[in-house]
Amino acid sequence: MQQHIEEFSATDVRHTLNEVLRIAGHRRWRFVFSFCLVSAAALAGSLWLPRQYATETVIKREHDPVFSTMVGKAWTHPYTEIKNRMLADLQDENTIAAVLDELNLPEGLERFDNGDLTPAAESRRRRLVHAISTGLSVKSLSSLKDSDVMSISLVMADNRHMEEILAALRDRYIATAKQRTIALLRDVQQFFRGESERCRAELEALEQQILEYELKYPGINPDTADPGRTEQTSLVIERLEIERKLDALRNQRQRLAERLAALTAPAASEAVESAGPLMQPNPRYAEINREINLLLNQITENRTLRGMTDLHPTIVQLQNLVAMRREELARIPREVPISAEAGAAGAQAVAGLVDDLQRQVREADATITAHQARLTAIEDTLARLEKARIQAVEHRQDYVRLRQKAAQTADELQNWEQNIGPIERIFLVEDANRTIHFATVEDVAPVTKPISPSALLVTLACLGIGAAAGVLVVLLSELLDCSFRTIKQLKGTVGVPVIEGIDEILTAAARRRGMLRRWVVLPVATAACIAAMLAAGALAYLSIEQPASYARLRTWPLRLASVGPPEESRRIDDAPQIVPQQDSPLADVGAGL
Numbered sequence: 291m292q293q294h295i296e297e298f299s300a301t302d303v304r305h306t307l308n309e310v311l312r313i314a315g316h317r318r319w320r321f322v323f324s325f326c327l328v329s330a331a332a333l334a335g336s337l338w339l340p341r342q343y344a345t346e347t348v349i350k351r352e353h354d355p356v357f358s359t360m361v362g363k364a365w366t367h368p369y370t371e372i373k374n375r376m377l378a379d380l381q382d383e384n385t386i387a388a389v390l391d392e393l394n395l396p397e398g399l400e401r402f403d404n405g406d407l408t409p410a411a412e413s414r415r416r417r418l419v420h421a422i423s424t425g426l427s428v429k430s431l432s433s434l435k436d437s438d439v440m441s442i443s444l445v446m447a448d449n450r451h452m453e454e455i456l457a458a459l460r461d462r463y464i465a466t467a468k469q470r471t472i473a474l475l476r477d478v479q480q481f482f483r484g485e486s487e488r489c490r491a492e493l494e495a496l497e498q499q500i501l502e503y504e505l506k507y508p509g510i511n512p513d514t515a516d517p518g519r520t521e522q523t524s525l526v527i528e529r530l531e532i533e534r535k536l537d538a539l540r541n542q543r544q545r546l547a548e549r550l551a552a553l554t555a556p557a558a559s560e561a562v563e564s565a566g567p568l569m570q571p572n573p574r575y576a577e578i579n580r581e582i583n584l585l586l587n588q589i590t591e592n593r594t595l596r597g598m599t600d601l602h603p604t605i606v607q608l609q610n611l612v613a614m615r616r617e618e619l620a621r622i623p624r625e626v627p628i629s630a631e632a633g634a635a636g637a638q639a640v641a642g643l644v645d646d647l648q649r650q651v652r653e654a655d656a657t658i659t660a661h662q663a664r665l666t667a668i669e670d671t672l673a674r675l676e677k678a679r680i681q682a683v684e685h686r687q688d689y690v691r692l693r694q695k696a697a698q699t700a701d702e703l704q705n706w707e708q709n710i711g712p713i714e715r716i717f718l719v720e721d722a723n724r725t726i727h728f729a730t731v732e733d734v735a736p737v738t739k740p741i742s743p744s745a746l747l748v749t750l751a752c753l754g755i756g757a758a759a760g761v762l763v764v765l766l767s768e769l770l771d772c773s774f775r776t777i778k779q780l781k782g783t784v785g786v787p788v789i790e791g792i793d794e795i796l797t798a799a800a801r802r803r804g805m806l807r808r809w810v811v812l813p814v815a816t817a818a819c820i821a822a823m824l825a826a827g828a829l830a831y832l833s834i835e836q837p838a839s840y841a842r843l844r845t846w847p848l849r850l851a852s853v854g855p856p857e858e859s860r861r862i863d864d865a866p867q868i869v870p871q872q873d874s875p876l877a878d879v880g881a882g883l
Contacts, residue, residue, distance in 0.1 A: 313768050319812055320767055321760040326819030329756025333826035336748045337833055341740035343449035347460050348732035351467075352437035377428040379470070380442065380459055386419045389458045395451055421446055422455060439731060449737040449837075457734045464728040482710050489703035496696040503689045507682040510689045516682075518675045524594040525675075529668045531590050532661050535583075539661070543654040550647040578619045585612045738837070745834040749827060756823070 314321070379385065390396070396418055399411035407415060425445040432439045444456045509516030589608045592598040598605050777788050832840040 313764065317764040317767055319816070321764050322816055323819055324763040325756040325760035326816070326823045327756075328759035329752050330819070330823040330826040332752035332755045333749070333823065333830045336743075336752060336830045339743055339748070340447055341449075341834075342445055342447060342742040343452060343737050344443060344445045344741045345452050345456055345735050345737050346441055346443040346732070347456055347730065347734045348431065348439065348441050349460060349464065350437060350439050350729045350731050352727055352729070376440065376463070377426070379466075380426050380428065380463055381423045383419050383423055385462065386422050386459070387415065389455065389462060390415065390418065390422075393451070393454060393458060395455070421448075426459070445741070449740075452737055453734045460730070460734070467728065468726065479710060482706050486703060486706040486710065489699050489706060493696060493699045493703060496692055496699060500689065500692050500696060503685065503692070507685055507689075508678060510682040510686055512686065512690070516679070518679060520597070522672060522675050524597075525668050525672055528590060528594050529665060529672075531586070532665050532668070535586075536658060536661050536665070539654055539658050543651060543658065546647055546651045546654060550644065550651060554644060572623055572625055575619065575622055575624050578615050578622070582612055582615045582619065585615070739835055740837070743834065745831050748830055748834065752827070752830070 396414050399414065400408040401411065402408060422444065427443050427445070429441045429443070430438065431441055442456065442460055444452055444459075446452055503510055509518050585608050589605060589612070592602070592604055592608070600606075600609075781788055829840065829843075832843065
């Protein structure tokens with residue numbers, strides 16, 4: 291038995307598809323009208339979407355060949371610093387305000403009688419300056435050792451005067467880049483000179499301290515010979531020589547004292563007579579002894595004052611002479627007998643001998659005293675030298691630390707002074723305009739259309755909104771419709787079995803009205819909706835892709851109503867300027883320009 295479609299389960303796929311197709315066919319006009327009207331409204335509303343316009347210029351910075359090959363070419367980092375600060379310099383609000391003041395922008399600013407801006411005009415100026423500052427960007431296209439290519443772009447919500455603003459900012463940057471570089475170099479040069487003066491003063495103070503240490507503590511410098519060592523060695527040798535001479539003098543005085551005591555004793559005359567002939571000092575013995583002392587003094591003087599060693603030929607010769615004289619002195623007697631002619635005057639000879647012995651004793655005492663005084667002075671000098679040496683050792687660590695600090699300061703001073711020369715050479719090259727050159731590779735690009743929003747995305751979004759609205763209207767119409775459309779709905783509601791169903795019986799007038807509505811009213815209304823949607827879409831597309839055409843299209847009613855001279859009408863026709871809608875969100879930013 292064949293079943294009717296109403297008896298199928300709701301979960302049957304074919305039943306569901308048939309229901310969807312039935313609803314779509316029955317409610318198609320509601321979908322079409324909703325889709326077209328909502329899409330047209332969305333496309334018309336897209337005319338008020340904020341636009342973003344962009345323009346760009348490309349400049350090139352290159353080194354002059356003279357500057358590239360100069361000795362101080364390593365000193366190019368000030369120019370690198372200028373390049374790194376390029377965006378910050380362009381975004382400087384004071385610079386932008388100066389450029390706007392030169393261009394007399396924004397237009398129509400109100401001013402007081404003294405020329406100052408009113409608070410409202412100042413607020414407009416600040417808004418425009420902020421918009422330009424945030425819209426500027428710099429991108430490096432290529433960076434080589436001696437050249438850089440950089441792109442400067444400006445993005446704003448209003449395209450009026452963008453080209454001249456960006457061109458003025460570029461020209462101002464190029465004009466002031468060298469001035470900023472020279473100012474930076476002068477600051478660096480002043481800093482280097484200040485640091486050099488500081489290091490030089492510090493080095494002079496350290497050298498003065500080092501000199502005071504060397505004068506106060508001789509021998510504190512470990513790199514030079516200790517002058518006290520030589521003096522100390524000479525004094526020790528001299529002390530040994532004096533001690534030897536003192537021993538010889540003491541022995542000689544003792545002998546002289548013994549002889550003097552023998553001659554001045556009460557029984558001296560009897561002893562002399564009984565002992566035989568009188569004796570007197572041998573003149574040759576005294577002469578050789580004096581010669582030996584003279585040679586020893588010469589040896590001491592050569593050792594101490596002239597720094598001769600025992601192997602020196604002069605010292606060796608003097609020592610050989612001393613040895614020869616001592617051998618001769620050992621062969622001759624100390625005393626010789628008085629001659630017979632002198633025996634008659636024995637008493638007078640004894641008296642003269644006593645006087646001579648007393649004189650020799652006094653001379654020996656004076657020499658011993660002088661040697662002892664010299665020995666005491668030598669001991670004091672040796673003690674002073676030893677104390678100075680100990681103090682030098684104690685302060686040597688501080689002295690070495692001062693020397694190291696002075697060496698570090700000298701190296702630092704040399705480094706600072708080495709950097710001053712290249713800067714001076716750069717100034718010479720800069721005066722000849724042979725350092726950095728700027729060139730405009732690409733002029734400011736004309737603003738033909740906004741970079742956002744995208745026409746394709748806007749169109750797809752508006753059509754999607756219209757389609758969603760059409761589907762929503764169809765669903766709401768179907769859900770809110772309480773009429774019976776199927777036999778199953780009627781059977782389920784009334785509870786009476788349906789035997790047969792017939793279509794609606796239409797009269798001729800109703801049939802004519804239906805045909806008129808189906809073939810005339812609905813197609814015309816649909817065409818009107820589609821035309822409205824296409825017109826709104828065309829306006830939206832033109833406002834994004836061809837703003838100049840859109841602007842001329844907006845001014846078309848004004849041109850038709852214009853009755854002015856042909857020149858004025860032609861000026862209106864040819865005006866390519868792109869302006870945002872006065873009642874759009876861009877109007878506030880547009881008023882700033």
